[in-house]
Amino acid sequence: MLMTVTDIEARTGQTYEDEQLDRVNAFVGDVTALVESYLGRTYTTSTPPAAVRAVACLEVIRYLNTDPGVASDRIGDLSTAYAYGGAVVVLSRDAKDALRPFRWKSGLGSIQIISRYIPEPGSTA
Template identity: 40%
Template sequence: MAFATTDDVVARLGRPVADSTEAARITAFLDDASGLVSDYCRTDFQQHTNETFELVIEEGQVQLAPSLFPNLSISSITLYDEDQDRDLTTDEWRVVRRTLFVRCAPSYTTITVTASWGWAAVPAAVKAAVCSEVIRWLSVSPGTVMEKTGDLEVQYAATAYNSGLSEAAKSMLSKYRQRAASISLSRTNEPEIPWRYSTTT
């Protein structure tokens, strides 16, 4: 799904679309730019509602993926324990920062989580970055990349489209980028877990 529309690009261009060919290029560039932004930020900027996924709990806790934020709201958790499924009460689990703690869970088990998370709308900075990249790509006409005559070879600068996201776009998106990192988990004693925290983070 594109993070901006053709109308968004046209408003920033300050002129109407020249013809159907340019309209098609804008549509394709919007999809491409949105894909690059999604990969760079490691999020789809979409609203996910009541989706179900599985997690493996080790020693009563699991680190939640950055893609589940912001606005994570867990509605239910089902624990697989001794070949039986059991729905946990809200007193039996808590999310602290980005770690899910589960009381009385076996040392290693699987849980099913139903939750909602994500963005109600694409952030303005993300839309602006996508539009600016599309306009930048539109300004470069496709042409000859390299010419060779005998021993003489001339290679022209790569087009803006082939270079991916610009440094300016990356700077605009920096606050939305989810950082990849290695995480070490250790057992946290139950008395230290603030069980009165909200189930929404």
């Protein structure tokens, strides 16, 4: 995992118990999966960079402070609009921007081969 419940508690100043603890653990797992998928790597055996951990923690805190999927709400005539088709657990644009430098660079490149043997002009070698 990129973070623990203790990391979230340290940042929010709250102690989570019972159902709230289950909710935080679920978000920790969801955010870890989303961040690692976005980055194209996992941190099972190594410690993630502090910036990656910080962004992941902020995303969990954002989810804790958001009604599930609500993008906007209006009181007069009671109107509610949902974001992401009602799914709350997606990485924010700000999180993606902050994580971009840590993304796995995949793709094909070229390799330049240099030979120390350069035949002289006119040689048969």
